[in-house]
Amino acid sequence: MKSLRYLLKRILQMIPVLFVAVVVIFLLMRFLPGDSALATLGDKIDPRAYEAIKEERGLNASIPEQFAIYFSNLLQGDMGTSVIYNEKVSALIGTRMVTTICLALIATIFTVLISLPLGYLAGVKRDKPADAVIRVFALIGLSSPAFWVGLLLLIVFGVQLKLLPVSGWGRSWPAHFRALILPGMTLAFSSIAVLIRNIRNNVIDVQEADYVDFGRSKGLSNWAISTGYVLRNALIPTVTLLSLRIIGMLSGSVIIENIFGLPGIGALLVQAVTGRDYAVVQGCVIVFVIIVLVVNVITDFLYSVLDHRIQLGGDEA
């Protein structure tokens, strides 16, 4: 009950931020040099066609009026029409959103599965060879540009070994999954590095805690100590970091989707920007903001589950 109320409260808190983001994006798009009507027509400017398009899209109304119309449409799920695809923006985004979310999800899973054991191992084997190797790996992960790592993986696994598809999304779920492995690894690469370093340092701190000694003095097995005492405590600060990284991955997905030819909203956004398809740009940005806010709520929730010292519904910063 308590947690449900908390969840509801956090969702309500999201609304003003989302509203402001929508307003900001709307205004930014209205202050564009050259408007979308011009963009649609390209170079051949026929004043009558121009006026017609402006009229059709409601561009002659005042800005507050335009916003009111835009916003009420938005509430009904209508984000306007793409000038390139000549399709509803909501329809364009709908299918692509699944791709992007799956990509971020699989990258998150890779990140956790790889950084957790490695970070823990480095922390436990502090200053031993294993630690040194893992730290060097993490340093390389931090320093390498994602698009380059993506191309490398593509060359090795896609082109040379022919293990995984080089590009595209596939038609079935198994194919989707295979298509997501390389982009997922690429996206996870730097996050793995960041998390390894974080988990390692936390493990080192926690290992010296009195309660770990007390646990050992109780004769608990190494497994019980590592999981219930060391990891449980070491991971609390990591959760916040992971949520920041997931949001970072959404940024990364824009590039990764382009490299691997995945039909996600990141790729759509870039196409829309290059093609000056402003309704689509607007729609993509809003959807990204919504995903970020949802990730934040989930993280807060997870955090309070992991650490009961954080009072649910507390207002502290």
Added chain:
Amino acid sequence: MSQSDDKGFKADATPTPAGEAAAELAATAEEASQPEKRLSPFRRSPSLLVGTIIVAFFVLMALFPQLFTSGDPYALDGSQMLLPPSADHLMGTDNFGYDIWTRVVYATSLDLIIGVASVSLPFVVGVLLGLLAGYYGGKLDSIIMRVLDCFVAFPFMVLAIAIVAILGSGVRNLIIAMWVVSWPEYTRLVRAEVLVAKQSEYVQAAKTLGYSDLRIMFRHILPNVISSSVVYAASDVVMCIMTGAGMSFLGLGVPQPTPEWGAIISGGKSFITTAPWISILPGLMMAVVGLGLSLVGDGLNDLLRTKD
């Protein structure tokens, strides 16, 4: 302690024994913030040494590209297309016949400028806002933090792309986009530390003495809260270089044919099966720059944070 209390102290700041003690405390805080010079920082942190050497190497390359290559980054040679690396072409040539090594060398200055320029303004503005928000608290704090909330609601790349969509591509607009997305982290870091520092004895002492808010903020608090931002800035330069190169990779950053790492790597995308060197080798260079800057960040972290 509320705002009005501070003012009250200031109004009747007569020297008292307690006040003198406070003066001493405040003075030590000012002294303590002076950098100490005992052991050379490089001795204390090998990462800093290695990182600095790497970064210095690339700075040299940025300043004097002629030292590293005799070629011209814009020289096209149609007879020399898609050649693998050799003594003549250290990193091979691309589909236009550009010598990749030469272009990579000449791209160094632009990429480093993008990295440093993208970080400098957000660093200053972000730190100032964090200082103000943390020190004054109250309404100013809520306003700054709510604005910040809106900025961080966007994935930075998405916001950067949206800004480039509005302003158009190009180096200047790219840097502006980075300015917009980079400042919140500095504000958050500094604000959190100011909130702690505000409670410390030396700040309370300085307040008792009736020092002005400006003096307290800049001479007492700032030197004690800036270190985490400095450390973060080192990694932020890496991130900005990569984001900038990423934007160019997407075709939204530096326009062709200006030599830029991301753009060069992007140019090799279509040739990864036939001429993989076009993408791999320049990427390696970027990774080395990133490594150097990461090591500098780690080194600064060792030096600045182990004090407490």
Added chain:
Amino acid sequence: MPEPLLKVTDLSMYYKTKTETVRAVEGVSFSIGVGKTFGLVGESGCGKSTTARSIIRLLPKTGQIVGGQVLYQGRDVAKMSQRELREIRGKEIGMIFQDPMTSLNPVTTVGKQLFESLEGQGLDKQGMHDRAVELLRMVNIPEPEERLGNYVHELSGGMRQRVMIAIALAPRPKLLLADEPTTALDVTIQDQVICLINSLKEQLGMSVLLVTHDLGVVNEMCDQVGVMYAGRIVEIGSRRQVLDKPHHPYTEGLIRSLPAEHDTRSRLQSIPGMPPNLAREIVGCPFAPRCPYATDICRAKAPGVVDRLDGHLVWCHHADESDRAKVTESTGILDPREEGAA
């Protein structure tokens, strides 16, 4: 004489790092009989906690037992495998720590931490629950049923110390290592905890190794006392022997630094000087630099043991008081005891 429960013989424990070796415990011997309380006293850093931790080998990675035996019921703990060690830890030898605020796992409930200690006793779920409640009641925790569901941060310091004791006692250990169990607590709570440990000891027929710097606590709890300085035991004997008739100048100093109950006028005297750096080799008696009776022999040669009476052992060249008086005369140093009386 019956076989003692724990017999520590010539135990040495060093912290070894690349750059230095800290001789934290050097040649320590003592034994604890069934149902007895043995106190290890000394200033902080003298190796008393390390000694206690060595008994169940709860040491940091740099810490190594380099010599001696720790015989628990005749078996040498120092030579046990990790597996055998786990069998001993908790079940045979329990331990409680100094700081109740940091010694309990913050992410799980009191109940779960109690259950962990009850595993292996063949109890079913209900049985465990009942036993956990019983344990909390035993350490005087009000509303024990509800406390089971609490997280550590929801309890006060005194409560946490009681919970820690309950957890340590859950597997019914025969020996309890208590590392400064009262130091972090308020004075009123300290007394309660002392009484609690004393009565539980009686009730369960348990032995206790008490590590403390507080001679008052020793006086209330211990049968035998060992005084440690610079990693060694310098004086050992029954509580009466050591507290009433101390023979080592260090023990004297410790007693003198206590606020005397009857004599409110005398000022507190702390022992001047600092304990030696254990990373360096110590020549002669480690206490010599701070000792008012020190002579050339003290600075040159480590003292051998002197048996004063019935197992009251002292490691001091001048353990004999008549001998000490002579030294005082010849060096012209006032006997601090006389000074205090003046």
